[in-house]
Amino acid sequence: MRLSPDQIVFWHHGPITLNATIVFTWGLMFALAVGSKLITRRLSTDLKRSRWQCLLEIVVTAIEKQIGEVGLHNPKRYIGFLGTLFLFLAAASLCTVIPGYEPPTGSLSTTIALALCVFVAVPIFGITERGLGSYLKSYVKPTFVMLPFNIISEISRTLALAVRLFGNMMSGAMIIAILLTIVPFVFPIVMTALGLLTGMVQAYIFSILAAVYIAAATQVRKPATETESEPEATH
Amino acid sequence: MDSMTIIAVASIVIAGITTAFGTMGPALGEGKAVSTALSSLAQQPDASATITRTLFVGLAMIESTAIYCFVVSMILIFANPFWNHVIADVAGK
Numbered sequence: 253m254r255l256s257p258d259q260i261v262f263w264h265h266g267p268i269t270l271n272a273t274i275v276f277t278w279g280l281m282f283a284l285a286v287g288s289k290l291i292t293r294r295l296s297t298d299l300k301r302s303r304w305q306c307l308l309e310i311v312v313t314a315i316e317k318q319i320g321e322v323g324l325h326n327p328k329r330y331i332g333f334l335g336t337l338f339l340f341l342a343a344a345s346l347c348t349v350i351p352g353y354e355p356p357t358g359s360l361s362t363t364i365a366l367a368l369c370v371f372v373a374v375p376i377f378g379i380t381e382r383g384l385g386s387y388l389k390s391y392v393k394p395t396f397v398m399l400p401f402n403i404i405s406e407i408s409r410t411l412a413l414a415v416r417l418f419g420n421m422m423s424g425a426m427i428i429a430i431l432l433t434i435v436p437f438v439f440p441i442v443m444t445a446l447g448l449l450t451g452m453v454q455a456y457i458f459s460i461l462a463a464v465y466i467a468a469a470t471q472v473r474k475p476a477t478e479t480e481s482e483p484e485a486t487h
Numbered sequence: 488m489d490s491m492t493i494i495a496v497a498s499i500v501i502a503g504i505t506t507a508f509g510t511m512g513p514a515l516g517e518g519k520a521v522s523t524a525l526s527s528l529a530q531q532p533d534a535s536a537t538i539t540r541t542l543f544v545g546l547a548m549i550e551s552t553a554i555y556c557f558v559v560s561m562i563l564i565f566a567n568p569f570w571n572h573v574i575a576d577v578a579g580k
Contacts, residue, residue: 415554
């Protein structure tokens with residue numbers, strides 16, 4: 253029973269192996285980069301735009317709005333990182349409809365790599381936004397005793413990001429594989445549809461959590477307390 | 488019972504118990520979360536976008552503990568290091 257696409261090896265020479273994870277990741281990168289480049293070759297701002305440009309605009313403005321709602325005040329700075337995370341994970345999950353494709357996020361190495369990217373990006377964004385001293389001071393924020401707990405929580409939430417994504421994608425693939433040996437006709441299609449849904453939800457969750465971590469690291473504490481927080485709801 | 492039998496029995500039983508407990512707890516938690524989200528949606532329908540988004544984020548966090556239990560069960564059944572070690576010993580003999 254195959255646990256991950258790491259075990260399908262296409263080519264190996266010495267210590268370098270090309271397994272299915274790497275090949276499918278390259279395929280996704282190629283498709284996303286070349287597709288975006290082709291669509292954005294001739295951008296137009298008047299009323300006549302191509303359908304693909306409209307599609308990309310919908311996607312980009314939706315991601316920007318979500319990043320703004322999470323609490324990041326300058327979404328254009330973070331949309332490169334967060335948008336790429338979301339688009340890569342969404343594409344990795346959507347391409348499951350192609351026969352013979354295994355999502356590369358079903359391998360723990362891919363998800364740990366993505367979680368490490370978030371782990372590195374959070375201090376980088378925090379330091380560029382707040383300065384090194386203010387960012388480091390946030391680790392001792394409630395009291396000095398909380399320093400080890402804050403560090404441990406940083407590490408553990410990175411691990412949780414990786415394992416959550418890996419578990420969801422791996423379980424989807426495994427359920428389909430098991431069902432194919434038991435009831436090979438209709439049920440696997442239903443489970444594939446469910447796997448698509450959970451893949452999209454997990455892509456959204458991963459990027460929203462990354463945005464929340466970055467927002468927590470970059471929030472600049474204002475000296476005066478904020479008093480208005482919508483006391484008058486619109487009637 | 489030799490060590491091979493003990494390892495096999497322990498792995499199988501614990502894999503089943505891990506999945507059993509790992510699905511009960513998160514299911515209860517998610518049920519509570521969804522019911523609270525539904526009642527707050529009924530009270531304030533125009534905040535439905537925020538409520539739905541927060542609900543999904545919360546559900547994913549709760550689901551991740553179930554996923555941890557699932558991963559441990561899978562490791563015990565399919566990638567068990569103790570079983571592999573014992574099998575390698577027996578094959579080597």
